Amino acid sequence: MQYKCRKPALSGFRFSIVEINGALSAVWLVQAIPRGPKCQSCGMPMSTDEDGGGTEMDGVTRSIEYCSRCYKDGVFREPELTVDEMIEKTQQRLRSMGMPEPVIEKNLMAIYSLERWKD
C-alpha cells in the first residue's frame, strides 16, 4: 500500500507503511530513488553527483551522461569494468548507504539497461 504525503513541504512524496519489529513506520519510496537523469554507467542519479558530472576530453565540460565516479576527461575511469563488476560495486555502495534490499535490487536491475552496457 502506498500513500501520498499531505504535508506541503513533502507533497508528492510517497511512502509505504510497514511493520518493523511490531511498530508501524513510514518508508519513503521517492527518497531512495531520486528522479531525473541517471549516470548511464552506474545508474547513480546525476543530481547526487557532488562534482556535477564527469568531465569531457577538455577536462572542463561536464558530461550529461556519466557521473564523476565513472568518467573523467572523456574516458571511463575503469574502461575494463564489466557490467557484473559494476553491479557488485553498486550493491556494496548501496548497502553501505543503508538502502533496503528490495530497492537495491531494483537499482541493480536497472543497470543492465544503461547506455554503457547496451550492446
Ligand SMILES: [Zn+2]
Ligand atoms: Zn556513474
